[in-house]
Amino acid sequence: MAASLQFSNSIRTSHCGNQFWRNSLLIERNQQIKFSSSISSISGLVCTRIENDCSRDRGSRGFKISCEKRNAGEAATNGSPGGNGELTCVMKFGGSSVASAERMREVAELIRSFPEERPVIVLSAMGKTTNKLLQAGEKAVSCGVIHASEIEELDFIKDLHYRTVDELGVDKSIIAVHLEELEQLLKGIAMMKELTPRTKDYIVSFGECMSTRIFAAYLNKIGVKARQYDAFEIGIITTDEFTNADILEATYPALAKRLHGDWMKEPAIPIVTGFLGKGWKTCAVTTLGRGGSDLTATTIGKALGLREIQVWKDVDGVLTCDPNIYPSAMPVPFLTFDEAAELAYFGAQVLHPQSMRPAREGDIPVRVKNSYNPKAPGTLITKCRDMSEAVLTSIVLKRNVTMLDIVSTRMLGQFGFLAKVFEIFEDLGISVDVVATSEVSISLTLDPSKLWSRELIQQELDHVVEELEKIAVVNLLQHRSIISLIGNVQRSSLILEKAFNVLRTHGVNVQMISQGASKVNISLIVNDSEAEQVVRSLHSTFFERGSLSELGEQFTSNGSVIPTPTVSAMN
Numbered sequence: 001m002a003a004s005l006q007f008s009n010s011i012r013t014s015h016c017g018n019q020f021w022r023n024s025l026l027i028e029r030n031q032q033i034k035f036s037s038s039i040s041s042i043s044g045l046v047c048t049r050i051e052n053d054c055s056r057d058r059g060s061r062g063f064k065i066s067c068e069k070r071n072a073g074e075a076a077t078n079g080s081p082g083g084n085g086e087l088t089c090v091m092k093f094g095g096s097s098v099a100s101a102e103r104m105r106e107v108a109e110l111i112r113s114f115p116e117e118r119p120v121i122v123l124s125a126m127g128k129t130t131n132k133l134l135q136a137g138e139k140a141v142s143c144g145v146i147h148a149s150e151i152e153e154l155d156f157i158k159d160l161h162y163r164t165v166d167e168l169g170v171d172k173s174i175i176a177v178h179l180e181e182l183e184q185l186l187k188g189i190a191m192m193k194e195l196t197p198r199t200k201d202y203i204v205s206f207g208e209c210m211s212t213r214i215f216a217a218y219l220n221k222i223g224v225k226a227r228q229y230d231a232f233e234i235g236i237i238t239t240d241e242f243t244n245a246d247i248l249e250a251t252y253p254a255l256a257k258r259l260h261g262d263w264m265k266e267p268a269i270p271i272v273t274g275f276l277g278k279g280w281k282t283c284a285v286t287t288l289g290r291g292g293s294d295l296t297a298t299t300i301g302k303a304l305g306l307r308e309i310q311v312w313k314d315v316d317g318v319l320t321c322d323p324n325i326y327p328s329a330m331p332v333p334f335l336t337f338d339e340a341a342e343l344a345y346f347g348a349q350v351l352h353p354q355s356m357r358p359a360r361e362g363d364i365p366v367r368v369k370n371s372y373n374p375k376a377p378g379t380l381i382t383k384c385r386d387m388s389e390a391v392l393t394s395i396v397l398k399r400n401v402t403m404l405d406i407v408s409t410r411m412l413g414q415f416g417f418l419a420k421v422f423e424i425f426e427d428l429g430i431s432v433d434v435v436a437t438s439e440v441s442i443s444l445t446l447d448p449s450k451l452w453s454r455e456l457i458q459q460e461l462d463h464v465v466e467e468l469e470k471i472a473v474v475n476l477l478q479h480r481s482i483i484s485l486i487g488n489v490q491r492s493s494l495i496l497e498k499a500f501n502v503l504r505t506h507g508v509n510v511q512m513i514s515q516g517a518s519k520v521n522i523s524l525i526v527n528d529s530e531a532e533q534v535v536r537s538l539h540s541t542f543f544e545r546g547s548l549s550e551l552g553e554q555f556t557s558n559g560s561v562i563p564t565p566t567v568s569a570m571n
């Protein structure tokens with residue numbers, strides 16, 4: 001039996017009070033809902049979906065909570081995928097979640113703790129395996145063939161994976177063949193003295209190929225039927241841009257056909273390699289850029305039209321700031337796809353920059369959860385959310401950015417200047433992050449992730465400057481940081497006032513400022529050396545309870561604004 005319940009602001013206030021609203025933030029799918037006595041007739045239902053009600057005017061805070069009546073016997077037993085229905089959700093576990101045998105056991109238990117789910121599991125490589133594989137590849141270039149088998153990182157990878165199969169009690173042969181091939185590959189690189197982007201992608205693919213095989217074998221061992229899949233064999237088709245490939249449209253029907261078809265023939269939890277794809281022209285293994293398993297998860301979610309995409313990390317959701325900069329950063333309970341995309345694009349490592357696109361296109365909620373602390377509510381990312389009280393959502397820092405000041409050598413009134421500048425960037429294949437313009441000048445920052453290695457950065461930059469100098473006076477400024485203030489740009493004046501107060505206190509001059517048309521991000525460019533301190537102070541100002549603005553407004557711990565009752569703060 002399915003029921004659809006609509007809770008509006010007024011119902012919430014009159015029937016449940018603020019308590020329910022708070023509780024509603026904590027409701028998760030498949031959780032028993034405990035309603036207050038006034039609506040107890042609907043108790044006993046299980047929540048299956050929570051949606052923001054976007055259909056109404058700004059200011060209303062409706063939540064549509066879909067529920068199902070489930071009898072105790074309806075949930076599957078023995079940890080097997082629940083019921084006979086279709087696949088329900090994606091659960092992606094990152095490297096930190098599957099870093100050891102112990103972590104894999106915990107993740108298996110976590111999956112079993114949702115017996116009514118029929119999930120597709122996406123896994124990253126164990127722990128820091130991807131970094132180790134890349135380091136091994138780089139060492140192989142210059143170590144000589146006879147020393148390729150002795151590369152320290154190869155030993156580390158062998159030891160980690162053999163120890164894990166041993167501790168989990170699964171058959172060693174499932175990964176032995178990969179580890180042998182990896183050693184051969186390193187010898188090949190040593191022989192050629194060359195590591196191309198294509199070979200890099202092939203090398204790192206061993207990480208995901210092994211973690212998924214180990215985990216699938218373990219699930220089968222404990223009685224949970226599972227089937228391992230390599231993404232490049234089941235239809236994740238990409239561009240041939242090695243190390244940073246894009247997913248192509250053909251992926252969606254191909255994935256759906258394969259995963260759905262297999263499931264219908266014989267249900268077994270699919271365990272899919274994250275991060276990997278197959279180049280459409282080369283047919284070689286490609287990767288989706290660092291952290292790309294998030295994108296694999298949302299791609300599968302969209303392809304199968306699943307109800308929810310869960311990305312399980314080692315933090316309590318998307319936080320108000322990078323915890324490495326501000327250790328007591330707090331989880332953000334709700335985000336829109338736009339906010340999350342902007343946050344990821346401007347450097348928050350927690351989500352892959354492109355991962356929100358399939359979720360947004362398929363309108364599938366994404367939940368960011370902590371595999372080390374599953375009870376924490378995490379962050380729910382949906383198409384829209386109530387912004388009426390939101391000010392700032394999160395502060396993101398992107399370091400080591402290059403900035404260019406480009407001033408036209410021609411007089412005012414010249415048209416086509418901007419077009420010429422961007423044509424140069426297009427021809428050189430360099431992507432631009434933040435831009436501020438006037439008619440005859442333009443300031444912009446370059447995306448460092450697109451500039452592959454150190455030597456190339458300088459070469460490419462020299463070339464850009466050379467080309468631009470044909471039409472303009474160019475000033476190249478390196479070691480800059482972008483501080484992105486993600487939030488409600490409807491309140492941009494308030495945000496800017498607070499932010500500039502902080503900057504003034506630290507004696508920091510902003511070198512460029514840009515408010516995106518997307519209306520969720522204000523970007524400030526400062527020197528690298530000043531950036532972290534500024535971010536910490538901004539965080540205290542916007543997110544710490546009791547911080548008082550000169551406008552007489554106080555911020556709550558989630559960055560929203562509450563009016564202060566007296567006027568004394570204004571003086």
Ligand SMILES: Nc1ncnc2c1ncn2[C@@H]1O[C@H](COP(=O)(O)OP(=O)(O)O)[C@@H](O)[C@H]1O
Binds near residue numbers: 124314351
């Ligand atoms: N705003 C942020 N919110 C949460 N985590 C962040 C943020 N900015 C940076 N991080 C970092 O991102 C890490 C999680 O991302 P990642 O390492 O890719 O996870 P996983 O490997 O589990 O997929 C966290 O451990 C944290 O250090």
Ligand SMILES: N[C@@H](CC(=O)OP(=O)(O)O)C(=O)O
Binds near residue numbers: 095096125131275293
């Ligand atoms: N293993 C890949 C892909 C990935 O998504 O990893 P993680 O989920 O641990 O960020 C990487 O390290 O980039």
